[in-house]
Amino acid sequence: MNSSTIVVxxxxxxxQSDKKCDFIKNGALLLKKNRTKKNYFIQEIxxxxxxxxxxxxxxxxxxxxxxVIIPSFFDMHFHWxxxxxxxxxxxxxxxxxxxxxxxxxxxxxxxxxxKKKAKVFFKRLVQTGTLGGACYSSIHPHATEEAFEHAVxxxxxxxxxxxxxxxxxxxxxxxxxxxxxxFLAKKYKQNYALTPRFAIAxxxxxxxxTGAIAKKNKSFIQSHLSETQGEISFVTNLYKELxxxxxxxxxxxxxxxxxxxxPKTIMGHGIHLSVEELQLLKGTQTAIAHCPTSNAPIxxxxxxxxxxxxxxxxxxxxRWALGSDIGGGPFLxxxxxxxxFVEQNKKAxxxxxxxxxxxxxxxxxxxxxxxxDKKLGNLNPxxxxxxxxxxxxxxxxxxxxxxxxxxxxxxxxxxxxKFDDLVEKVFYQGKLIYNKRx
Ligand code: GUN
Ligand code: FE
Numbered sequence: 001m002n003s004s005t006i007v008v009x010x011x012x013x014x015x016q017s018d019k020k021c022d023f024i025k026n027g028a029l030l031l032k033k034n035r036t037k038k039n040y041f042i043q044e045i046x047x048x049x050x051x052x053x054x055x056x057x058x059x060x061x062x063x064x065x066x067x068v069i070i071p072s073f074f075d076m077h078f079h080w081x082x083x084x085x086x087x088x089x090x091x092x093x094x095x096x097x098x099x100x101x102x103x104x105x106x107x108x109x110x111x112x113x114x115k116k117k118a119k120v121f122f123k124r125l126v127q128t129g130t131l132g133g134a135c136y137s138s139i140h141p142h143a144t145e146e147a148f149e150h151a152v153x154x155x156x157x158x159x160x161x162x163x164x165x166x167x168x169x170x171x172x173x174x175x176x177x178x179x180x181x182x183f184l185a186k187k188y189k190q191n192y193a194l195t196p197r198f199a200i201a202x203x204x205x206x207x208x209x210t211g212a213i214a215k216k217n218k219s220f221i222q223s224h225l226s227e228t229q230g231e232i233s234f235v236t237n238l239y240k241e242l243x244x245x246x247x248x249x250x251x252x253x254x255x256x257x258x259x260x261x262x263p264k265t266i267m268g269h270g271i272h273l274s275v276e277e278l279q280l281l282k283g284t285q286t287a288i289a290h291c292p293t294s295n296a297p298i299x300x301x302x303x304x305x306x307x308x309x310x311x312x313x314x315x316x317x318x319r320w321a322l323g324s325d326i327g328g329g330p331f332l333x334x335x336x337x338x339x340x341f342v343e344q345n346k347k348a349x350x351x352x353x354x355x356x357x358x359x360x361x362x363x364x365x366x367x368x369x370x371x372x373d374k375k376l377g378n379l380n381p382x383x384x385x386x387x388x389x390x391x392x393x394x395x396x397x398x399x400x401x402x403x404x405x406x407x408x409x410x411x412x413x414x415x416x417x418k419f420d421d422l423v424e425k426v427f428y429q430g431k432l433i434y435n436k437r438x
Contacts, residue, residue, distance in 0.1 A: 040430020074366025077323030294328030
């Protein structure tokens with residue numbers, strides 16, 4: 001594909017917000033090659049006739065008529081080193097961490113193993129259509145470096161910090177934790193995510209000191225917050241015994257006190273939050289990654305952590321986006337995550353959780369939180385040409401984004417693992433980087 005102009009024909013779904021999702025039946029994307037780089041960006045999006053009329057140079061036309069194009073996904077919370085524990089028995093969070101997750105992450109101490117796993121995992125992630133997001137690695141700095149090396153797309157990535165209440169094989173000294181952050185934050189800057197695992201496993205001095213390093217390097221910050229009741233009682237009882245924290249009233253207050261709540265912070269889960277905690281998050285402009293497949297009941301392969309109250313989060317004006325929480329979540333595909341968000345809310349009688357909203361929260365909302373929405377997140381003009389080609393749609397289908405997205409979800413839901421293979425083609429910066437049928 002060497003032309004400097006490409007026209008892609010398909011039906012196009014282009015999310016803009018919770019309520020607004022553009023749909024162009026028989027649409028076209030006009031891609032232009034960036035002069036300095038070799039990447040393509042979107043110059044025009046619209047009905048085929050209108051777009052084709054604007055083409056003046058020689059161009060290549062790629063015809064995906066009857067197929068649907070959507071922007072590539074952002075997965076705003078996942079652990080790349082937990083690929084092997086996605087399907088392990090889950091009783092509750094702390095039990096699953098101790099019995100399956102920590103032993104699995106310990107293996108990443110080995111560099112050759114880490115490299116092999118990174119190659120496989122990030123290749124698979126592309127095939128599911130995820131080209132951006134926020135990623136947790138193990139404690140080992142080389143595992144974060146391998147992740148950066150193999151990840152395709154726009155990710156912030158960080159090594160988890162574990163200085164207490166952790167198995168011996170994963171416990172770092174405070175100095176080791178601090179040195180790893182100094183090294184990686186300096187190397188990756190705004191693509192680095194300072195990642196204290198959670199306040200149970202990272203001591204407050206380390207959180208405070210590394211938070212300052214993250215801010216200096218303009219890095220992001222990510223951690224877990226209020227995922228389960230067991231975790232909340234553990235952490236609040238623990239910190240009440242620590243000097244300077246005797247008076248803390250909540251889990252969120254711990255992170256506030258060590259300076260980790262910022263506009264560049266993404267807290268995972270946030271299911272069980274009081275009004276005071278929501279106000280703290282709002283006041284600091286902290287964002288939340290909601291992981292419905294991980295929080296889902298155990299019979300649905302989740303950790304049974306509870307239902308995220310998105311309406312309350314929105315009422316407080318908090319930014320939030322969807323994540324898979326691999327391996328708390330069992331499947332890589334953001335289609336499965338969108339399905340779980342819609343289905344769980346529907347079952348609980350909560351209105352407003354539809355597929356249009358889910359798509360926005362699985363794409364543009366993530367790019368907004370990562371402050372990359374000027375060039376990523378949807379298919380608006382001047383953005384990078386990062387998109388997915390989905391299977392042909394049934395001609396009987398109602399031609400609107402809600403019905404079309406539901407059609408794809410219905411296709412995969414009998415066997416959820418199949419969502420990971422739903423995407424037919426993946427384009428990154430205008431280049432075909434995955435073709436299922438090739
Ligand atoms: N809390 C602390 N560590 C983890 C983790 O690895 N997964 C999930 N879901 N929650 C956590
Ligand atoms: Fe997690």
